[in-house]
Each structure stands twice: as structure tokens, then as C-alpha cells.
Amino acid sequence: MLLSSVILVLREVLEAAVLVSVLLALAHNVRLRNHWLWYALPLSGLCVLAYSRSLGTLTAALDGAGQEVTNASLQGAVFLLILPILCLCTAFPLSGQRRLLAGFMTLAVTFAIVRECAEIQIYVQAFAAAGDQATAVWAGSGLGAGIGLSAGVLVYATLRALVPATSRRACLVALGLIGAGMVMQATMLLEQVDWLPHQAPLWDSSGLVSEQSFLGELLYAVLGYEATPGALQVVLYGGSLAVAVAAVAVGWKWRVSRETTA
Numbered sequence: 001m002l003l004s005s006v007i008l009v010l011r012e013v014l015e016a017a018v019l020v021s022v023l024l025a026l027a028h029n030v031r032l033r034n035h036w037l038w039y040a041l042p043l044s045g046l047c048v049l050a051y052s053r054s055l056g057t058l059t060a061a062l063d064g065a066g067q068e069v070t071n072a073s074l075q076g077a078v079f080l081l082i083l084p085i086l087c088l089c090t091a092f093p094l095s096g097q098r099r100l101l102a103g104f105m106t107l108a109v110t111f112a113i114v115r116e117c118a119e120i121q122i123y124v125q126a127f128a129a130a131g132d133q134a135t136a137v138w139a140g141s142g143l144g145a146g147i148g149l150s151a152g153v154l155v156y157a158t159l160r161a162l163v164p165a166t167s168r169r170a171c172l173v174a175l176g177l178i179g180a181g182m183v184m185q186a187t188m189l190l191e192q193v194d195w196l197p198h199q200a201p202l203w204d205s206s207g208l209v210s211e212q213s214f215l216g217e218l219l220y221a222v223l224g225y226e227a228t229p230g231a232l233q234v235v236l237y238g239g240s241l242a243v244a245v246a247a248v249a250v251g252w253k254w255r256v257s258r259e260t261t262a
Contacts, residue, residue: 005140017152090251181224
């Protein structure tokens with residue numbers, strides 16, 4: 001139970017921590033103050049509380065698919081918010097779009113934290129209620145959270161250590177991959193409740209990296225790794241990456257046109 005708690009909580013915390021770290025590094029790169037994060041944290045706390053209190057209603061909604069659909073919607077929302085962030089940060093230097101960018105970052109972090117914290121809360125409440133497992137669950141959860149946050153700090157420090165131009169490119173690539181991973185996870189959730197059709201896998205990479213392995217769990221958390229993806233999953237993942245690239249292209253075109261007319 002201790003190891004299971006470590007892996008589950010680490011997986012959930014790592015996804016949000018990496019996203020926050022990349023956004024923080026990107027904000028520093030485009031000279032945006034971090035006040036957006038201080039708005040996102042209390043807002044996330046309020047939303048997590050509201051989510052937990054309405055969990056029973058959500059679970060029963062949509063013929064029992066309410067929780068999965070809600071989580072998939074949160075992940076889809078994060079991806080949609082990442083797109084304008086990619087566009088605006090590619091168009092750097094910013095002029096009158098700083099508040100808009102800060103708003104997108106605030107909402108993206110809020111939705112991501114709500115999604116991950118809700119999963120952790122459900123797990124802890126379910127297993128910590130059993131007296132003989134409570135100690136292992138709490139200890140494992142604390143350890144997993146600590147490792148996840150430490151990994152986020154390491155990602156932030158690594159991105160900050162790069163030269164500005166390279167750091168910005170790395171952040172944009174990371175955001176695109178994180179966003180596509182969110183779409184992949186949302187697709188799998190909707191397949192679980194039959195909102196999307198199940199399809200035969202196109203390949204099986206379990207021999208290389210098993211989904212049940214520690215590395216597989218981490219890759220799932222950050223990049224939405226799936227060892228046996230169906231055609232729909234592959235198409236949506238590839239389409240998400242293509243849309244992210246298009247958002248960067250729009251931002252670059254905007255920047256070039258602005259420099260030309262200046």
C-alpha cells in the first residue's frame with residue numbers, strides 16, 4: 001500500500017508540478033510577473049473544495065459517467081488554454097497582452113490542480129478510512145507529493161539555466177507535449193465510460209515500457225503515454241500536436257508582422 005500510494009500521488013502531483021514549472025519558466029522568459037500563480041493557488045483550493053463536496057452528484061450524473069466526463073473536460077480545458085499561451089509567448093515581446101496571458105496561465109494551472117488534487121483526495125479518503133492502511137496511505141502520499149514537487153523544482157531550475165532563446169523553445173515544446181498528453185488522457189477517460197468507441201490497438205509497446213512500471217506511470221502523467229493506443233487516440237494526439245504547432249505559427253506570424261510595421 002505504501003508503494004501504491006507513492007506512485008499514485010506522485011503521478012498526479014508530477015503532472016501539475018511540471019505544468020506549473022514550465023509556465024513559471026516561460027513567464028520569466030517573457031518578463032511576466034508571477035502574480036498569476038498567487039491567484040491560481042487560492043482559486044484552485046476553492047475549486048477543489050467545491051469539487052469534493054459535489055463528488056456524489058458528479059459521480060451519479062450522466063448515468064454514472066459524470067466524474068470521468070468532468071475530469072476529461074478539465075483536461076480538455078487545460079489544452080485549450082495552452083494554445084493561446086503558446087501563441088502569445090511566441091509573439092513576445094508582449095505589449096497589451098500581459099493581462100490576457102496571465103489570465104490564461106491562471107486558469108490553466110487552476111484546472112490542472114483541481115483535476116489532480118481531486119484524484120488524490122478521492123484516493124486518500126477511500127483508503128485512509130481503513131485504520132490498518134491509514135499510516136501507509138498517508139506516508140506514501142506525503143512521500144509521493146514531495147518527490148513530485150521536487151521534480152517540478154528541478155524542471156524549473158533546468159529551464160531557467162538555459163539561455164533565454166533556448167529556454168523559451170524548450171518551454172513551448174514542453175507545453176505542446178503536455179497539452180497533447182492531456183488530450184490523450186481525456187480520450188482514455190471517455191473511452192472508459194463509452195463516450196468514445198473502443199478500438200483495437202495499433203501497436204503494443206509494453207515490451208519497451210509497461211504502463212504499470214514506474215517509468216510508464218511517470219510518462220503517462222506527463223505525456224499521456226499509452227502502450228496500446230487505438231487509431232482514435234493516435235489521431236487525436238497527433239492532431240493536438242498539430243494544433244499546438246499551428247498556435248506557435250500564428251504567434252510567430254503575428255510577431256513578424258508587428259516587427260515589419262514597426
